[in-house]
Amino acid sequence: MFGHDICGCLVSALLAAAGAVLPALVLLVVSRQLWKFRWSITRDRTCKLPLPQGSMGWPLVGETFHWLFQ
Known part of the structure; x- marks a missing residue:
């Protein structure tokens, strides 16, 4: 009888965890697909590379050193 209580408690905990994780995963997948759809339309x-003009170095560190030693 004690084992049956543990089993029921375990099943309840697993269902609660699935109820918390499953909606988060669905939201993540749907938002990712919507982002891909928006990106492909807009x-x-x-343009081959949608990048601004400039160096491809580190934005803060590399540009600061370049400015200091210029």
């Missing part, structure tokens, strides 16, 4: 297809 991006500029003529």
Whole structure:
């Protein structure tokens, strides 16, 4: 009888955990798919790399050193 109580408690805990994790996973998957859909519709297809002009170094450290030793 004691084992049956533990089993029921374990099943209840697993169902509660699944009830918490499953909606979060669904939300993550749906938001990712919506982001991909939005990106594919709004991006500029003529632009190969949508990057601004400038160096590809570290934005804060590299640019600061470049400015200091210029």
